[in-house]
Amino acid sequence: MPGYGFLLNNELTDFDFTPPHPNVPEAGKRPRSSMAPTIALRDGKPAFTVGSPGGSTIITTVLQTIVNHVDLGMPMDQALNAPRLSQRNADTTDVEPGFPGTEQAKALEQLGHKWSAKPEEIGAANAIVFNADGTVMAVSEGKRHGVGTALVQKRGH
Numbered sequence: 294m295p296g297y298g299f300l301l302n303n304e305l306t307d308f309d310f311t312p313p314h315p316n317v318p319e320a321g322k323r324p325r326s327s328m329a330p331t332i333a334l335r336d337g338k339p340a341f342t343v344g345s346p347g348g349s350t351i352i353t354t355v356l357q358t359i360v361n362h363v364d365l366g367m368p369m370d371q372a373l374n375a376p377r378l379s380q381r382n383a384d385t386t387d388v389e390p391g392f393p394g395t396e397q398a399k400a401l402e403q404l405g406h407k408w409s410a411k412p413e414e415i416g417a418a419n420a421i422v423f424n425a426d427g428t429v430m431a432v433s434e435g436k437r438h439g440v441g442t443a444l445v446q447k448r449g450h
Contacts, residue, residue: 314382329355333363338423341369345418350379350387354416369422369432377415385409414438 309316329352330344341362345354354377361372376391387409392398398408417438422430 331355331359333359341420341422343373343418343420345416347416349381350377350415353377353379354418358418358420369420369430370435373418373420373432374435379415387413387415389413389415 308318310318330342332342333340343355343358343362345351345358347354357375357377358372361367361375362369365372367375376389376395378389378392379387381387385407388398393408414437417434419434420432422432424430
């Protein structure tokens with residue numbers, strides 16, 4: 294919308310026309326949004342940001358990147374490039390190449406999880422890491438969606 298500083302999301306694939314799912318279009322309801330641009334803080338200051346396109350896979354892409362980086366201690370480039378999963382209320386879970394056969398996959402299979410027959414790319418995240426020394430590092434996908442590019446520009450004073 295001109296003059297307002299934001300774009301409206303035209304993502305309509307999140308609607309589900311089979312009740313009782315939460316995204317059944319009805320009067321007075323708003324669809325769940327899958328947008329999840331995230332700024333993570335450490336001691337009240339930005340530590341990193343992460344976001345991704347991908348419609349219904351955005352939330353899982355962002356969450357898995359954060360878990361990989363924060364909980365598993367992966368550097369941001371590894372966190373972005375680790376294989377992802379996406380569950381959309383189906384009998385099987387979509388997984389990327391590199392996940393089936395892993396220790397995590399085997400453990401989940403023991404609990405009854407099944408993987409989609411055709412692995413696909415999930416999300417295409419980008420991140421910014423705010424380093425303790427005041428520098429900023431832009432991080433982009435290294436393999437998904439034709440590989441991304443992230444640059445930091447230094448503005449003159």
